[in-house]
Amino acid sequence: MCFTYAVNFSAQALQSKLDLGDAGSLDPSNPYANVSFLDADNWEASIPKPGYFFSGFEQPQLPVLIGNVVPRIGKNAVGDYSDLHYAEVDTTEGNRPQNRGTQTNISLKLMQWGLIPSWVKSTEKAQELFAYGLNARAETIEEKPMFRDAWKQSACVIPASGFFEWKEVSKKKYPHYIRMKDESVMLMAGIFSEWVDPLTGELRETFAILTTEANELMREIHNVKKRMPVILDSTSAGLFLSASPKERKTILQPCDNDLIKAHQVGDWLNNSRGFRNVEGAILEVKKDFPQSLF
Numbered sequence: 001m002c003f004t005y006a007v008n009f010s011a012q013a014l015q016s017k018l019d020l021g022d023a024g025s026l027d028p029s030n031p032y033a034n035v036s037f038l039d040a041d042n043w044e045a046s047i048p049k050p051g052y053f054f055s056g057f058e059q060p061q062l063p064v065l066i067g068n069v070v071p072r073i074g075k076n077a078v079g080d081y082s083d084l085h086y087a088e089v090d091t092t093e094g095n096r097p098q099n100r101g102t103q104t105n106i107s108l109k110l111m112q113w114g115l116i117p118s119w120v121k122s123t124e125k126a127q128e129l130f131a132y133g134l135n136a137r138a139e140t141i142e143e144k145p146m147f148r149d150a151w152k153q154s155a156c157v158i159p160a161s162g163f164f165e166w167k168e169v170s171k172k173k174y175p176h177y178i179r180m181k182d183e184s185v186m187l188m189a190g191i192f193s194e195w196v197d198p199l200t201g202e203l204r205e206t207f208a209i210l211t212t213e214a215n216e217l218m219r220e221i222h223n224v225k226k227r228m229p230v231i232l233d234s235t236s237a238g239l240f241l242s243a244s245p246k247e248r249k250t251i252l253q254p255c256d257n258d259l260i261k262a263h264q265v266g267d268w269l270n271n272s273r274g275f276r277n278v279e280g281a282i283l284e285v286k287k288d289f290p291q292s293l294f
Contacts, residue, residue, distance in 0.1 A: 067241025
């Protein structure tokens with residue numbers, strides 16, 4: 001599960017992360033994007049300050065990467081370009097999905113955390129459902145009415161500095177901060193939806209973070225429900241944004257243990273009524289429980 005995370009990286013750090021692999025090309029001029037990577041003022045204005053702790057239950061607006069898929073001209077292009085079809089690829093063991101027949105321009109948007117399906121008919125129902133849309137389980141995403149349309153049509157990647165999770169020991173909860181071991185930007189798999197508020201006519205774009213079973217490190221921390229976000233490397237992020245749902249499904253696995261690290265943070269974060277979006281939220285504190293892996 002993932003209900004809280006941090007966003008305090010630079011535009012350059014995100015650009016660098018995506019350039020490490022075949023994640024497509026950034027397209028700041030794309031009309032579907034309202035924030036440009038190359039415009040530092042827009043970037044700085046796009047993230048609430050400071051960015052050390054965001055709770056999904058507060059419905060924050062946060063940066064999300066989307067892929068605008070267009071056909072690639074050539075012998076591998078498939079289908080009618082007015083109604084793009086995806087090429088089938090071999091996804092058997094030993095063969096990872098490939099982006100054949102399409103190329104992806106990656107754009108950055110601000111979206112509200114907490115997916116609201118497009119079919120929701122009232123503002124009251126939308127407010128009731130958003131908390132259930134903070135996370136979507138990878139194992140059942142094709143079945144759940146709340147998520148299946150977005151899964152088919154609207155993949156996204158959520159950049160983060162790291163996320164928070166709680167370890168339970170003797171009925172006490174100890175918060176931890178998890179980030180990439182190389183301290184690069186973390187890329188989490190997600191889905192998004194567009195919903196029109198029937199009262200105001202406002203278009204609201206909302207997203208959910210995909211979760212999967214925990215790896216060894218996260219089983220030690222999230223030791224009750226044993227879940228974690230689907231964390232992507234730069235190459236799989238590009239594939240996730242451009243591939244068919246069948247291909248995307250093969251990517252929804254726990255990341256390798258060696259890619260992430262974690263440390264305990266202050267238990268004052270347990271107070272949901274306090275102001276937690278401060279630098280101290282991510283600072284390591286001395287462990288005060290026994291038998292931890294780290």
